[in-house]
Amino acid sequence: MLPSRHRLVPEIQGLRAVAVLAVLIYHIWPKILPGGYVGVDVFFVISGYLITGSLFKEFDGTGRIGIAGFYARRARRLLPAATLVSLAVAASIPLFPRAQWTDIANSLLASALYGQNWFLAAQAVDYLADDAKGPMNHFWSLSVEEQYYIVWPLILLPILHLTRRTRLSRKAAFGWFVGLIGLGSLAYSAWLTPLDPGEAYFATTTRAWELALGGALAVLPVGQALSQRTRVVLGLAGLGAIVAACLAYSDQTSFPGYAALLPTLGAAAVILSCGARSSWSAGWVLNSRPFQYIGDLSYSLYLWHWPLIVLYGAVTARAIGLRSGIALVLAAVALAHLSKRFVEDPFRSTRSSAPRTLMAGVGAIALLVMVGLGYMAWTSGNPDTIVARALPRGAIAMRDPSYDWSREDLTRVVPQPAMARQDVPSAYARKCHQNQGRSEVLSCDYGDPNSRLKIVMLGDSHATHWFPTFEEIARRHPIYFRGVAKSACLFSLEPIYNEALKRSYTECATWSQNVIEWLAREKPDVVLISQSPGYPLDTLEGMSAAWARLLAMKLNVQAVISTPWMPFEPSKCFMASTNWAKDCVADRSVAFKLDLTRAAAERVQVPTLDFSDHFCRPTDCPTVIGGASYTAIGIT
Incomplete structure (x- = not known):
């Protein structure tokens, strides 16, 4: 069942084409293939199969595994094209809005060190994480694979050597080992996915079972005795499973978890079908010249397609249509072809020694790290250009009848647009x-x-917007302020549906109950409640019930109307606009949505504190007031 290390299996090359085409179509036309992201899972199974097979075959033939040689082969295969694409992204950074430069530089660093998946996992659980698509984000899957390449032989080698001292066969020992890792990783993925889908999607620990599945196929004699008819059925069923996942899954699917079994088992079935001799087999499609060609380009095509898509959006600010999508596909294929011919193939066929190859690989990584650090140093700039020399008046300027916000000088606002996301x-x-x-x-x-005066403010991140105000007040006056907030959480006794988690937000309801019990113990003088206006109307009942519990405890409850909710990101608007006073101003009716905080206050009859006129005029809300850009506006 194992292929020779140097002989390509046509069906697997064709399967690579299926995987990369699924990802490509999903990224360009997500409505056509809403679950195309499962192509990455197909790649994981293929990688696990090929790499484990190569290692096991080497050990079977020589009794050893050359770790340095293995790493050198991986470096020659992966680093040249990845370095080229990374440098191309670095060169394109000035084409992006300046507000994104630091994020892209950070992402470049994470990708160079093959930690991009953990970088994105950290962002996915951070409520402040930018939702903009970075040109290096697709390196997350390469990071997972590279971590596997580094760790897998180090774990496999002692397991195989252990069999020399026991009666357990190498395949049996490896089978138990892979089974424990695979089942453990799958169980962890199934457990974590509904709790924290952002981290679960990117974490190596939730994807290891997919690579282990491919490894098990390479070593265990699963497919050796399969009949031709069985291989034909497995191949067609496997392709059908992958296509079904691409069509039936979407961004709303809880993934990976158990849902990842459909495409991964489909990929495993296709691999088991290799060698089927029938015009009805999956090989009839996979072995065709178009699929073989795309399979050969799959690595470079995966590397190039995403930066092109992101750059197109940044430069044109347009959605991808039919014509632009076709143009992006052709551009990605052309770059992949050139990259394969002039970068991948020459470096892969080089006869450099393992030490020299590894040194060159370290040099390539060091180069990318230096580029990333250089961009970070450049975007940090001189401190004098980041903040104004004098403290701004901020929202208090709106009290001045002669104040004209449209005459504000963007070069002197606090914080500067490029640094706005750091002002939290x-x-x-x-x-x-x-x-x-x-x-x-x-x-x-x-x-x-x-x-003597103890104040508590509770709510979600919109409540946190007010914390700096009270932090400053507490410095100047004898009060004790305590801010209690939870990301995307409505203070309510009823669970709300969370779009990011793709399920009922039970942690929020539990937190709300815990807050009530905490307030009963602390007994503050004033309880202020501020929430985002973005929750659905049907949450009013549970929200009002939670407020009523506080009133029943004889607490002094007051509602604070949320700060404006801009329909755009101010810092990016500043960077893209030539007339910010026209383009970066929100309609007041949009910035202040139907506010459940106000509705709950009216229902349970508590006072309302409304500072909206400090942020907005009667009809609109500017993004710079009194020398402060929106993220820094305060009312102290």
Whole structure:
């Protein structure tokens, strides 16, 4: 069943084409193939099969595994094209809005060190993470595979050597080993996916079972005794499973978890079908010249297609249509062809020694790290250009009848647009803002705990927007302020549906109950509640019930109307616009949606604190007020 290390199996080359085409179509026309992202899972199974087979065959033939030689072969295969694409992305950074430069540089660093998947996993669980698509994001899957390439032979070698001292056969020992890792990883993936889909999607630990599945196919004699008819059925069923996942799955599917079994088992079935001799077999499609050609280009095509898509969106600010999509596909194929011919193939066939190859690989990684660090240093800029020399008036300027916000000088605002995403409340650095996966009550405390006036503000991230105001007040006045907030969480006794988690947000309801019990113990003088206006109307009942519980405890509850919700990201609007005073101003009716906080306050009859006129005029809401850009506006 194992192929020779140097002989390509046509069906597997064709399967690579299926995988990369699924990803390509999904990224360009997601409505056509809403589950095309499963192509990455197909790649994982293929990689596990080929790499494990190569290692096991070497050990079977020589009794050893040359770790340095293995790493050198991987470096020659992967690093040249990846380095070329990374440098191309680095060269294109000035074409992106300046506000994204730091993020792209960080992503470039993470990709160079093959930690992009963990970088994105951290962003996925961070409520402040930018939802913009970075040109290096697709390196997450390459990072997973590279981590596998590094660790797998180091684990496999002692397992195989152990069989020399026992009666257990090498295949049996490896089977038990792969089974334990695979089942453990699958169980962890199934457990984590509904709880934290962002981390589950990118984590190596939730994907290891897919690579282990391919490894098991390479070593265990699963397909050796299969009849020709069985191979034909397996091949067709496997392709059908992959296509079904591409069509039936979507961004709303809880993935990976158990859902990843459909495309991965489909890929495994296709691999088991290799060698079927029938005009009705999957090989009839997979072995065709178009699929073989795309399979040969699959690695470079995967590398090039995503940066092109992201760059197109950044430069044109347009959605991809039929013509532009076809043009992007042709451009990606052309670059992949050139990359394969002039970069991949020459480096793969080089006869350099393993030490020299590894040194060159380290040099390539070091080059990319230096480029990333250089961009980060450049975008950091001079501190004097990041903030104004004098403190801005901020929202208090709106009290001045003669104030004209349209005459604001963007070169002097605080913070500068390129640094706006770094201007966040200290609650995030202090990690006292609860994330989506936890339900414990965390509090951000400011001021003297012995002060006579104790204030608590609770809510979601929109409540956290107010924390810096009270942090400053607590410095100047004898109050003790405690901020209690949880990401995307409505203070309510009823669970809400969370789009990111793709399920009922039970952690939020549990947190709300914990907050009520915490307030019963703390007994603050004032409880302020501020929430995002973006929750559905049917959450009003549960929200009002939670507020009523506080009133029943004789607490002084007051509602604080949320800060404006801009329909665009101000910093990016500044960077893209030539007339910010016209383009970067939101209609007031849009910035202040139907506010459930106000509705709940009216229902349970508590006072409302509304500072909207400090942020907006009667009809619109500017993004710069009193020398402060929107993310820095305060009312102190």
